[in-house]
Amino acid sequence: MLVEISDPKASEQAFRDSERRFRDIFEYAGVAVWEQDFSGVSELLKTFRSDGIEDLRAYLEAHPDRLDEAIARVRIIDVNPFTVELFEAAEKGELLRSLANVFLPETAPIFMEELITIWEGRRRFGSDTVLRTLRGRRLDVVFTITFEGAHHERAYVSILDISQRKAAERRLEAVDRIAKAIASNLDLDRIVQTVTDAATELTGAKFGAFFYNLIDPQGEHYTLYALSGAPRAAFDKFQLPRNTAVFEPTFRGLGVVRSDDIRVDPRYGQSAPHFGMPKGHLPVVSYLAVPVVSRSGEVHGGLFFGHDLPGIFAADAENAVTSIAAHAAIAIDNAHLLKAAEREVAVRRQAEHAAHQLAAIVESSEDAILSMDLDGIISSWNAGAERLYGYTAEETIGRSVTLLIPDDRQGEELDFLAQVRSGHRVDHFETLRQRKDGGLMPISLRISPIRDNAGVVIGASKIARDISERKQAEQQKDLLIQEMAHRVKNLFMVSSSVVSLSAKSATSTDELASAVVARLGSLARAHVLTLPAPLGDGSSEGRANLQPLLATILSPYDGENGRGLRRVTTRGCDLGVSRAAITGFSLVVHEFATNAAKYGALSTDTGYLDLDCIDRGASLELIWTERGGPPVVETTAEGFGTKLAKLTIEKQFGGEILREWHPDGLVIHLVVPKDRLEPHD
Incomplete structure (x- = not known):
């Protein structure tokens, strides 16, 4: 946490107070803490940019001397007492020299990744690597480095020794x-x-x-x-x-x-x-x-x-x-x-x-961390706490921690403070806390006492982790199972329909096999469109066009019907569809087609589908018209697929679905705002 104060002396004091609290929070975990100045490195990287260098990694691999220069430009400002002990130094001053004193050849590639972190404008990096003590002993470590300041003049490094585990x-x-x-x-x-x-x-x-x-x-x-x-x-x-x-x-x-x-x-x-x-x-x-x-x-x-x-x-x-x-x-x-x-x-x-315990210690530093005195008054507040609770440091420091506690859980804090005063820790306590906007969120809480140099407990540190996604995932388990069962059932029924319809028009077994394979292949490609793109799939496409998208989804059902007419006809405008909208939109159209193949016009060899795409200015209207199928009976009951399609259109796109039950076929009006559908350039 950094506090900007106009008075230089006061600013320095605030920085030292923040530094002391930072160390107090992590001291109990046996973590080495370094404070470094990367401003010289920042200037060097600016020089690289002005020289026209674009690929920093390739440049440094080709010029290892420049990487050595960057290492030499890092200035070590301070280290905590645990660091002196870990790196076998006689006193702190021995470490306030050059990083090269503790680097091994295997360390250089990891330092290069730190430079790339700065180059790409990121402020945090973590990894495992190897270092050496001042006596030459090898250390296997896990570390996290956080850069602060306009010129990266403050960098905080936490180092956890995992040599014994290795x-x-x-x-x-x-x-x-x-x-x-x-x-x-x-x-x-x-x-x-x-x-x-x-x-x-x-x-x-x-x-x-x-x-x-x-x-x-x-x-x-x-x-x-x-x-x-x-x-x-x-x-x-x-x-x-x-x-x-x-x-x-x-x-x-x-x-x-x-x-x-x-x-x-x-x-x-x-x-x-x-x-x-x-x-x-x-x-x-x-x-x-x-x-x-x-x-x-x-x-x-x-x-x-x-x-x-x-x-x-x-x-x-x-x-x-x-x-x-x-x-x-x-x-x-x-x-x-x-x-x-x-x-x-x-x-x-x-x-x-x-290994799990060591990983948990490192992972906890990613969460919300605050410290307070024995009266529950907040004294420090990190960026993770700001993201979790919605309050800035200026809004919380000096105020009671009860600010975050719902009225019906105030008694928890009294019990926590009593345990801290007796020197005990609270591990993985699940409870509810209140955000600035008034919303409640489930968290997992860890509380540890902070001691002064004499070992006297003077406050407590809290580490909170948001477990909302885990709780939500537990509540949504049945819904996901239902959706999976519904999709599998639909695929089997549609596959059966494809085989049945193909058999009616085929004149030989070879023709039947070819038609079934082609249509099932199209069905598989259409089904893929209803699935989210995998993370990091490397795709460079950010959009699709409406008409080709509809053609792909409906291709398993196309061809000639028993009257010699096209079974599926699409016409009208051709808009762009963003990558974010493809999955939801495809899912809805796929659901319409599945229902038509199971119960509607596409379930017979004489039925056909007409799909008209109309640009209404601010919205897109799709008019889905089925004709030539079995008699239509209006129903108010909604199956799982119908509910899922309605929920997708209303919640994701802010649109609506209207159905008209005509004797000669079903007509569906799908209206979607274009700004929710089209890609944003």
């Missing part, structure tokens, strides 16, 4: 790969090698080994091993590991051993004859060892990983290998298969649940 997904993929190998292979040596290779890759180890115990048919125990990242010759000249102080926890199944530098571990170098690493042994500094234990408690062996640099194996690597070790135990002890599968399913569900 890492969990990668670990799950590796575990899944191993599980599939185990499930599809009965060769234990191949399974163990697969486990060793995958775990070595996952941990980032230079080499890994799986030492496992087997019992031969005579009951003798012996040890085999698989290697990854090193040739077998590297171990052939050494004895197999013994239960020394370092190896004992693994081979006895006592727990995981993880060391940033095994050489400084007090258990290292205590056993003869080598008292440390044998000469010529692979260099091991970082060390990770995980026991492989069956469900019965028997130790089958251990997974061992090494690297010649210190500090390679983090806690997540330990967790991943522990999970892999469980799968290795499955290969040896099939009884553990079900338990391990259930554990993997649980991990997957937790990861999916966490």
Whole structure:
């Protein structure tokens, strides 16, 4: 929210107050907030336009140096404390330099999309991308950026760290790969090698080994091993590991051993004859060892990983290998298969649940957000709130939040404030709120306490989502089902009529088949006109002409009747019909034709239809005349299709439908205002 104040000092104070409230609202969600100045970028884009550049994306792809220049022109004004922590900075000033410090090569295409957002005049952009901390650690993030100011001099960026979720997904993929190998292979040596290779890759180890115990048919125990990242010759000249102080926890199944530098571990170098690493042994500094234990408690062996640099194996690597070790135990002890599968399913569900929560946090920032003090006085009001409630910030700030609450729901706010004062949150509370115009709307409400630096609750933030469309969709479900049933029924009946009429005039089966296929094809094309165009269909046409449109809709019923006359005749004016009007107009004419084919003149081989289109100046009148059909009986009953056509003409077009029941045939007058029908240039 921005408040324009003539006094520069007051304006600065108002801006800082707004900034503080902005951060208070999002602080609880663990979101990094950046304030940036894109005015230099805006000037650069103006230069591009003056140089005659039209396709910005193509230009930047061909001139990556200009993209680097744009990155360098972004000025970071401020970041919140969570950002300092997330990007591993010692203090805020380290981040107030260049975006290049936190960009990776994969980040540049997303920044290009931000530039295109400004280029196209939009004010908001969001995506996921990758960044890096000042210590070089990779971050997977979801971010939203909002541009404000005439020259984009204020840009607010909210960044949500999803690195743990992405890492969990990668670990799950590796575990899944191993599980599939185990499930599809009965060769234990191949399974163990697969486990060793995958775990070595996952941990980032230079080499890994799986030492496992087997019992031969005579009951003798012996040890085999698989290697990854090193040739077998590297171990052939050494004895197999013994239960020394370092190896004992693994081979006895006592727990995981993880060391940033095994050489400084007090258990290292205590056993003869080598008292440390044998000469010529692979260099091991970082060390990770995980026991492989069956469900019965028997130790089958251990997974061992090494690297010649210190500090390679983090806690997540330990967790991943522990999970892999469980799968290795499955290969040896099939009884553990079900338990391990259930554990993997649980991990997957937790990861999916966490992903949904993260998505909900990001999505909530798109909704109406306001903050208030503990007396319910509104202190901030975003653009989403203005769109939802109809009030501007000037009309609400400083007033009580009860302004938005219907009289019969005032008690809700007292309960909410009591919960906030006690530090509790209100999640997804569905209720009704009142717009400026007095209308009521259903919303889903989330309320969270706002705390000061000392942790004292000083107010509350509210996030509201309009759920009117969802409620309306629930109320309209039966109507949609009825319309679908009506359309299907009509299509079957009209198809039957087409076959019947074609059979009366056909002289051979080939002629009958050809006539039926042609007419059913026309019927399908006409039916398509009654359906809305798909979103983003790429169509470049914004209109249709009336006469060709009518010809397409009525083509399934055309031809000669039993008297040698045209079954369908259209004449008169030929107006343009807008894309927005085609669906509704076609639906009504299609309904008239369907009824004529079911009950009227087009249901017999001697009937015919005459359609006259008359331009009445401000309106279009269609005179639908049926002759030669069965006797006409006037009825006041309205079927679903008739009601639907009437509702479409009256509500969408502001027109009317009049029926005249003559003994020799039905006459329909359809009157539609031309400004509702024709395209607007």
